[in-house]
Amino acid sequence: MKIIRKKIFLALSVLIIILIAADYFNNTQDIKIIDEEDKISFNNIRDTTNIVYENSSQDIEAYFCAIDNCTLKLLEHIDSADKIYCALYDLSLKPIIDAFNESHKKGKDVKLIVDNENYKKVKDLEFARQDTSSQLSHNKFCVFDFAADSDTDDESNEDDDDNNKNNDDVSNEENDNKNIVLTGSFNPTKNAYVNDNNIIILQSRYIASNYEDEFNELWNGIFRKGDKVAYPVIILNSIKIENYFCPEDSCANHVNNVLNSANTSIYFMAFSFTNDLLANTIIMKHNDGLEVKGVYEKSQTNSNIWKEYKYITKTPVNIHPDINKYNMHHKVFIIDKSSVVTGSFNPTKSADTKNDENVLIIHDKGIAEKFSREFSRIFAAANTKNENI
Numbered sequence: 001m002k003i004i005r006k007k008i009f010l011a012l013s014v015l016i017i018i019l020i021a022a023d024y025f026n027n028t029q030d031i032k033i034i035d036e037e038d039k040i041s042f043n044n045i046r047d048t049t050n051i052v053y054e055n056s057s058q059d060i061e062a063y064f065c066a067i068d069n070c071t072l073k074l075l076e077h078i079d080s081a082d083k084i085y086c087a088l089y090d091l092s093l094k095p096i097i098d099a100f101n102e103s104h105k106k107g108k109d110v111k112l113i114v115d116n117e118n119y120k121k122v123k124d125l126e127f128a129r130q131d132t133s134s135q136l137s138h139n140k141f142c143v144f145d146f147a148a149d150s151d152t153d154d155e156s157n158e159d160d161d162d163n164n165k166n167n168d169d170v171s172n173e174e175n176d177n178k179n180i181v182l183t184g185s186f187n188p189t190k191n192a193y194v195n196d197n198n199i200i201i202l203q204s205r206y207i208a209s210n211y212e213d214e215f216n217e218l219w220n221g222i223f224r225k226g227d228k229v230a231y232p233v234i235i236l237n238s239i240k241i242e243n244y245f246c247p248e249d250s251c252a253n254h255v256n257n258v259l260n261s262a263n264t265s266i267y268f269m270a271f272s273f274t275n276d277l278l279a280n281t282i283i284m285k286h287n288d289g290l291e292v293k294g295v296y297e298k299s300q301t302n303s304n305i306w307k308e309y310k311y312i313t314k315t316p317v318n319i320h321p322d323i324n325k326y327n328m329h330h331k332v333f334i335i336d337k338s339s340v341v342t343g344s345f346n347p348t349k350s351a352d353t354k355n356d357e358n359v360l361i362i363h364d365k366g367i368a369e370k371f372s373r374e375f376s377r378i379f380a381a382a383n384t385k386n387e388n389i
Contacts, residue, residue, distance in 0.1 A: 001061050001063065003041050003361075008081075012342045015089075015330065021302070026048045032298060036231070037310055038265055038380060047053040049236060051233045051234070052142045052206050052231050052233070052234050052235070053204060053234075053237055054204060054206060054234065054235070054367075055161070055205040055233045055236075055237055055325075056204060056236055056237055057203070058172040058180075058202070058204070059237070060200065060202045060236070060239065060362065060364070060367055061200070061201040061202070062198065062199070062201075062367055062370045062371065063198065063199050063201075064196070064197070064374045065186055065192060065193075065195065065197040065198070065199070066192070066193050066194055066195065066196070066197075069095060070074060070186045070192060070197060070199050071095065071188060071192050071193070073182070073199060073201065074142070074182065075096065075099050075197075077142065077144050077201075078096070078103055078142075078144075079099055079100040079102075080146065081101070081103075081108070081110065081144035081145060081146055081180070082109070082145055082146055082147045082177075083109040083110075083143075083144065083145035084100070084103055084109065084110045084142065084143075084144055085109075085110075085111045085112075085142065085143045085211075085212060085215045085219075086100075086111070086112050086113070086141070086142040086213055086215075087112075087113040087135065087137065087139040087140075087141055087214070087218055088112070088113070088114055088139065088140055088141075088142075088187065088188065089114070089115045089118065089123055089137060089138045089140055089187055089189070089344070090114070090115065090118040090121075090187040090188075090189050091112075091114055091118065091119070091121060091188050091189070092121050092188070092189045092190060093189060093190065093192060094186040096188040097122065097125070098212060100112060100125065100127070101125065102197065104126075108214050109153055110127045111127055111128075111129075111215070111219060111241065112125060112127055112128040112129070113128075113129055113130070113131065113137060113139075113215065113218045113219060113340055114128060114129075114130055114131075114137070115130070115131055115136055115137040115138070116130040116131050116132070116133075116137070116247055117136075117225075119157050121313070126387055128220060131218065131223050131356070132221055132222050132311060133224050133272075133356075135222035135223070135224055135350065135354040135355050135356075136350070136354075136355040136356070137218065137223060137355070137356045138344050138351070138355045138356060138357050139183075139214075139218075139344050139356055139357060139358055140183060140184060140185060140186055140187055140329065141182065141183035141211055141214045141215075141344070141358055141366070142182045142183075143179070143180070143181055143211045143215060144180040144181075144182070144183070145177050145178070145179060145180075146177060146178035146179075146180065147177060147178075147180045148177050148178065151324060152188075155156050167304045170249070176210050177205075178203060179203065179204065179205045179207075179208030179209075180201060180202070180203050180208065181200075181201070181202055181204065181207050181208050181211050182199055182200070182201050183199070183200055183211070183342075183343055183344070183360060184197065184199035184200050184342055184343065184344075185197045185198055185271070185329050185330050185332075185343075185344065186198065186199045186329075187329075187344070188385075190244075191326060191327065191335045194324075195289055195324070195327040195328075195329045196269075196322070196324055196325050196326075196327065196328045196329055196330055197329045197330065197388070198330055198332065198342060198371070198374065198380060200342060200362070200367075202236065202241075204234060204236050204241075206231040206234045206235055207231070207241065207243055208321075209230065209231065210229050210230060210231055210243050210245075210357070213227070213229075213230060213358075214226070214229075214245050214358065216375070218356065222313060223263075223356055224247060224354060224355075224356060225247070225248060226245070226248050228248055228249055229243055229244055229248075230250050231243065232249070234242060237349050239364045239367075240301070240362075240363040240364075241323060241332055241360060241361065241362050241363070242254060242359075242361035242363075243260075243358075243360055243361075244355065244358070244359045244361075245356070245357065245358050246345060246351060246352055246353075246355065246357035246358070246359070247352060247353050247354065247355070247356075247357075247360075249359075250352070250353040251351070251352055252275055252277055252278060252347070252351075253277075253358060254359065254361065255278060255333065255341055255347070255359065255361070256277055256278055256281055258333070258335055258339055258341060258361055259278060259281045259282060259285070259335065261331065261335065261336075261339075262290055262335045262336055263281050263290070263311070263336055264290060264291065264336050264337070265290055265291040265292070265293075265334075265335070265336055265337060265353065266282055266285055266290060266291075266292050266293075266333065266334070266335045267292075267293050267294065267333070267334040267372065267379070268282070268293075268294040268295070268326065268330070268332060268347075269294070269296075269330035269331075269374075269378060270294070270296050270297070270330070270331060270332070270346060270347055271297045271300065271327065271328065271329050271330065271347050272296070272303070272304065272330060272346045272347075273294075273300075273304055273305050273347045273348070274303060274304070274305050275295050275305070275347040275348055275349060275351075275352065276305070278347045279305045279347075282294075282317075283317065283339060286315075286317050292317055292318060292319075292322075293318045293319070293375075293379055294317070294318070294319035294379075295319070295321070295322050295328060295375070295378050295382050296303075296319070296320075296321055296322065296328070296381050297321070297322060297327055297328045297329070298321035298322055298323070298328075301321055301329070301375055305368075306323060313358060316327070318383070320379070320382040320383055321382065322378060322382050323380075323381050323382055324378075328378060330342075330374075331343060331344065331345050331346050331347070332371060332374075332375070334371050334372055334375060335364065335368075335381065336363045337368050337369070337372055338363065338364070339361060339362065339363045339364075339368060340360075340361070340362045340364075340367050340368050340371045341359065341360070341361050342359075342360055342362070342371070343357065343358045343360050344357045344358055344359075344360040345357045345358065345359045
């Protein structure tokens with residue numbers, strides 16, 4: 001009997017061990033699945049929407065005024081587009097105003113938003129409206145629609161449909177057209193030929209949809225607020241592009257994220273820089289040994305954050321006022337020579353929380369190289385000048 005009891009006890013012990021092991025294995029599997037689901041859920045909350053993919057027959061273009069003729073680039077698109085929606089902080093160049101008028105007379109869909117401080121220059125245009133906010137409508141963008149050519153065979157549409165089966169917010173009619181966005185720091189004024197500025201031109205139906213949504217909010221009197229951007233992350237021809245509008249998308253946080261990701265270098269060109277969050281991140285990266293260089297507009301020196309900040313680091317930050325006797329008007333960050341932040345967004349509190357602004361973050365070495373050349377040109381002149389003071 002003792003032997004039988006021992007055998008039964010041993011068998012039960014083995015069975016219990018097996019059950020415990022099986023339960024542990026199942027629980028471990030459950031934990032792994034839950035962890036992965038939590039991770040995915042967190043990412044969805046962070047990104048707010050799915051990434052969208054599309055192909056384009058047109059490469060992203062970058063131009064630097066006044067070396068490049070940015071006015072001509074804008075004119076070419078106004079003259080040839082079928083639909084023209086522009087939100088401009090300022091507009092005074094007669095050739096541009098005439099081009100808007102001529103397109104309107106031809107029956108094209110032309111709409112224009114101008115900041116109220118500068119509206120008097122275009123108040124006689126029946127297709128123009130002014131912002132109604134006490135803050136700045138500081139955008140400098142245009143959305144252009146070109147009717148699809150009847151003989152055009154855009155092979156990219158088929159690939160786009162496969163990648164974006166669940167992204168039906170952009171209509172089929174829009175998909176048949178060529179959608180172009182022009183944005184940057186460029187105001188079409190008489191100083192366009194002497195100020196340092198940039199424009200980005202890209203073909204993307206999703207980015208164009210973002211900008212048209214923003215324009216429609218402004219056109220309908222919705223300033224300093226509105227819906228969050230529909231497509232914040234777009235993969236265009238395998239290039240990751242982020243697109244945000246201030247203040248509703250908290251632009252400074254997104255810019256800070258890309259600054260925090262820097263591993264080797266941060267370069268910047270900023271007309272005005274008063275944002276503590278971004279300055280602190282740059283100083284942290286400088287103290288960590290990254291290469292940090294910057295140029296700011298000399299007329300903004302007294303209000304510029306770097307007047308004090310550059311002297312409270314472990315070693316002085318390599319940041320200088322520009323030497324252009326007109327304006328260094330860029331709003332640009334270059335991160336690791338592989339990503340570029342551009343648009344109308346000055347790194348200031350007002351730009352982040354009060355003004356209507358737009359931001360593009362382009363993760364592409366080719367575009368970053370072009371902006372790096374512009375930075376090197378401006379920085380070299382500023383650095384030489386300030387070394388000789």
